[in-house]
Amino acid sequence: LVEPLEATETATHPPAVRLTIPHQKLALLHPADIADVVEEMTADERVAVFQQLDIETAADTLQEVEPEMQAAIVSDLPEERAADILEEMDPDEAADLLQDLPEERREELVDLMQKEEAQDVEELLTYPEDSAGGIMTSDFLALPGELTAAQAIDLLREKKPDPALTYYLYVVDPQEKLEGVLSLRDLVVASPETRVTEIMDPNILKVSAETSKEDVASLIAKYDLLALPVVDARGRLRGTVTVDDVVELMLPRGWKKRSGRTLAR
Amino acid sequence: LVEPLEATETATHPPAVRLTIPHQKLALLHPADIADVVEEMTADERVAVFQQLDIETAADTLQEVEPEMQAAIVSDLPEERAADILEEMDPDEAADLLQDLPEERREELVDLMQKEEAQDVEELLTYPEDSAGGIMTSDFLALPGELTAAQAIDLLREKKPDPALTYYLYVVDPQEKLEGVLSLRDLVVASPETRVTEIMDPNILKVSAETSKEDVASLIAKYDLLALPVVDARGRLRGTVTVDDVVELMLPRGWKKRSGRTLAR
Structure with a gap:
């Protein structure tokens, strides 16, 4: 259901991690915590992390990173890798991120995404950011x-x-x-x-x-x-x-x- | 699951109700909407409404009313009726309401409540209002x-x-x-x-x-x-x-x- 920091006591102890954590251990944290660590890294370190995490964790983590930094990370990643991560993100989060990229880069990435995910995201991109369409997700049952x-x-x-x-x-x-x-x-x-x-x-x-x-x-x-x-x-x-x-x-x-x-x- | 205003169109039409609605019809609305109507009433009208609604709807409605008005309504109701409604409320909402009453009135009402519900509420009353204990509910599975x-x-x-x-x-x-x-x-x-x-x-x-x-x-x-x-x-x-x-x-x-x-x- 949720996998937060392994808090065996009530949440009063200090967060166990900062920059010194090896990449393999990073993946064991909750994506919201990985995002906190990533935000303290240099651009090169960030790209290395998003290359190494499995796609699902990478996607969950990227959408927890500050919006401006999300766009920077996606710009620095190889296009194929970036498109794979975008496909795994919640469609509304992926659309928000793509909106922050230059039009040319945005179109390249959408072209590289699987057709179904690309269509979801393209529909969401047609709504103003401050409307229900702009914040809704197209994932539902x-x-x-x-x-x-x-x-x-x-x-x-x-x-x-x-x-x-x-x-x-x-x-x-x-x-x-x-x-x-x-x-x-x-x-x-x-x-x-x-x-x-x-x-x-x-x-x-x-x-x-x-x-x-x-x-x-x-x-x-x-x-x-x-x-x-x-x-x-x-x-x-x-x-x-x-x-x-x-x-x-x-x-x-x-x-x-x-x-x-x-x-x- | 939820029974909001019967919105057959997307939610762009005006709310159908204001003060002129008969009491019997009021009960058909969502409790959050009944609360809106109640807030526009006089003190006597409010008491009449909370006497007539079934207990469950009365409880759901009362917890949607502005906090200061909740205490006033409970003070104006007969004690037995007030205690019945408090029993049906979410324990955290009932505790918040009781905290706004004079100590004597609060103790009278808790004494009139069913033992189990009274104990839940009394435990919640021991926590500071701005703590997790003060906002938690003791209803869980x-x-x-x-x-x-x-x-x-x-x-x-x-x-x-x-x-x-x-x-x-x-x-x-x-x-x-x-x-x-x-x-x-x-x-x-x-x-x-x-x-x-x-x-x-x-x-x-x-x-x-x-x-x-x-x-x-x-x-x-x-x-x-x-x-x-x-x-x-x-x-x-x-x-x-x-x-x-x-x-x-x-x-x-x-x-x-x-x-x-x-x-x-």
Whole structure:
């Protein structure tokens, strides 16, 4: 689920790592901690780290690095490697990063990405940065309405999606139109033969891609949501804005670093 | 899962309700919307609403009302009714509310509450308001480590816990010591005979009740968590701080109301 620093005591001991850590050991840390270490390195050291980490860890780490530095790292990496890492990143994070690159470099990298991931990112690049479209991710789980609870659970067993995608499950019709939402808990508690359309809540709050990110944050805060679906003019599900994006948006700059420093006393 | 305003279009139409809505219709709204309406009422109207709503809706609504007004409403309600509503509230919200009442009134109400709920709230009242203990909830799901995945799922089917409690499942030993965490998705994907201790992530980040709420917010933001467990000196699980508390903490005052106003254009 999460693999933070190996905190065997309550989180009051100093972070165990700074610059002296060998690269092999780095990979054992949580990506958010690797990012902290990377931010203290020279440009050459950073490139070496992103060459050596496995692709998934590299992607998770890169999206935790300060935005300006993300673009610098991607510019310094060989193009093929950079494209591989971008493919593994959350599509919204990859789009934000690409937006910070010169147009020529951006197009080269998108051309090198797998077609499906490239299309996701290119769609996200068409929305203004401060809109729901600009902060949403196109990774989400959409269940066809004709599935039963048991079939939906089998689908999850087969696909083994990232846990973060399983908190809200969206139900869509054959035209991808958003019909309702349910939680994995609803699916588990329901009797196996029930259709997901009978379990789902059809009164679903949704926004358009043009909704401002402040309005999205307000809705997520007001209704204590973990995510808010984004639909197009035909009501088709295009993506979701998740609560961690809202936290990121509202967090006073420097707070993310606070934990490390404060706990290091 | 959530029952916001019945938004059949994307959320751009004006909120349909203000003061003229009959009480019976009020109960059909999302508690966060009922709270908005209640805040515009006179003290007498408010008391009438909280007498008429069913207990669960009354509790969900009260915790969405501005903190100062919550205390005023509880002071104006008959004691028995107030105690019933407090029992149904999230323990952390009930404790915050009781903290705003005069000591005598607070003690009377706690005495009228069911023993179990009263104990939860009294424990929470012992922590400073700006600490992890002060913002945590004592509602969480703890699974005994000897359960198999299938047994844990059966337990969920039987208890039907609130979906918000099922995103992270905590594994504890017979002394309530926190041993690890897993997601419901991990449970669903695992083969049925696997023990939860084999599925869980034992590298779990946790804080003590004395940790400052800013440090808690930083950790949740840094590691993109939905909740952070709070343990006592013996490592026993006492509660969890959830991401919606962090959003609440960071939200600029007035933002929660923004959605209604902005979308009403």
